[in-house]
Amino acid sequence: MGFLDNSGDIILDAVLTDTGRRRLAKGDGSFNIKFFALGDDEINYSLYNPNHTSGSAFYDLDILQTPVLEAFTNNNASLRSRLVSLTNMNQLYWPEMILRGDLGSTAPYTTGAFVLAADQTTWENLDGGTTTGMIPGYKPAKSLNHIRVEQGLNTNEVAKDSTLDIELVETQYAVRCDNRLLRIAPGPDMTQTTTRSGASTTFPNAKASFSDSNNIDTYFFTLNSAGGTNGYVSNLGADSGLLGPGGTKLMFRLASTLDIQTSTYLFDTLGKSTTFAFEAGTAAAQTISTVITIEGLTTRSRLDIDVTLLKKS
């Protein structure tokens, strides 16, 4: 993807995304533009220098010289960071999302990624040893391990027991993952439907709201929307791991798809052969590295979580 010519007038280079083209081709009226948003994916705000000796006109000199890439047609690759309108112009702090990794059941594996055991054999070769950061993909409820994301101010400049501005509280999250590899399963506050014995049957895996042409499923989770104790999303309490006031938390597990459980095709295609430290010792395995993206739909904050799918050879 080239850079746009920025030597003359400001121009706009517009393209339909793959989703836009697909909807246009459908001809069912689903291609109907209703909103616009502004994005600043290329901007690195750390280049903003409010201490520039030449004055305020030079604070953003480096930012304004940022070359801009041509438009991507992949709808997940564009507008990853959006501009936000706030009524409060005096806002100084902005919430962020953190991966809560200091609890035993929410810590990632030593590599920083969560390891998803693709099938029962793989899990049974892990179970009994140290399983921190490992999730049994064939039956997520078999372990308490899960992913926990907390949202709020992660600064001690604001008192932790103060209340987060309602404008900054996330009430809905979008979770995106590769539908060839993963499903989103309920967190520890919920149990999972399964045909296997040993787990109660309250909640099934989450249902994706839509899939795009790049095999990315999008799930939406809303505060208290899933019933049960507190669903996937709940208010953060005193157990927050943030330095400042918290908003909400999102908890879920991961499940492996049937293809991942029963076949090595995707491992052969997308993954690599390696060795892994199983309970009984190091043995051959195959892995696939993927990313789950979590986006807060209020503040548009994002967090990418690394996941490694593991299958014992």
Next chain:
Amino acid sequence: MATSSKLLTPKDQVSTRTLLHEAVPVTGQIISGTYGVDATPINDAPNIKNYAHGMFQSVYDYPYLSSSANHILDLTMGYSANSVLSKSTATTTQQSKKINIYNEMAQVLVGFNESGSIREFDEDGDLTQGDKIQEAYFFNFTRLLTKDEIKKGSFTLELGTNAMFDTPFVAGSNFSGSIKLTDYSGSNGYKVNSPAGEYGILYATSSQAAGNQNPLLTSKIDENGNVPAGLIYYQAGIAVVTASVFSTLLASPPSASFAGEASGSLTGSLSGSSISGNCSFLRHRIESVSFNNTTELNSTVYFCRANHNEFNYSSNQTYTSGSKFVVKTNANDLPVAYPTTVGLYSADNELMAVAKLSEPLKKDPTTEFTLRVRLDY
């Protein structure tokens, strides 16, 4: 409430239609066979594709077996069942196919008369009277070149008319060696009585001196000194050129005094040679073709208005450090953001289109702007 998108109302969008023109010059060398020896048989050039059915010949800009080749045009020829040639007792080749080609082109481009018979091509576009073009070459330009239509008044075709096959463009014989056909009246003198859309008359410019071998018929010369010699169908992208362009224009049958393909006369070639053979003969004499094509762009323009109090913050991960804005030191500092992208979303929040600015804009509460995003269909 923090928001990151803004509703586009009907007042924020408008639909427009614009025409985009491109110049399409095609040099005769490509058509006559740049990539092969232009000798007997000249249709052996690797950028010329012949078919077993022999109904037409395709011209590519590169050897057609290459994936880089672009299809430029198809050439074919034919004559009417009413032509003297079709009634000739001389040796004929592919007689029925030539008549079928003529009829196919005529029924598509000229249509049928009140009795249901296929009309013949008319020299001046007045279907009710006047002379007909009964022997014709057909230049079928591909959509790759013509796009939505050929721009009226832009078509030019130059043909070599020297009697000698080896020196078709050398002056000194028919029409001073070459003849130029243009639709110079096309922009304001086109016809609308074709079922295939609008068409114009192709005129041969009168450049030869008196006494040349094949003068234009004086009775046909218009006030500008030109003689009608064919038709150009703009939307169909087809040029119909009378075969008599190589002889006394619009005489039917074409004059027999013209030396055709290597040997033999024009009439002999038209009736006695195959369609492919005639096309090869014609290709050898094409000096250049040029026209402007037209692409019709239907556009919707979205006016994305960012008011002073909107889009002043960013969710960019570099926008904060320790949950604090990096562009603000104090709470009363003005927020600022630098948009580079405009996203257009559907009602269900799916990204339908993306527009990129060529450089970042500065957006703070002291500025407003309207970004005009145009989507072409």
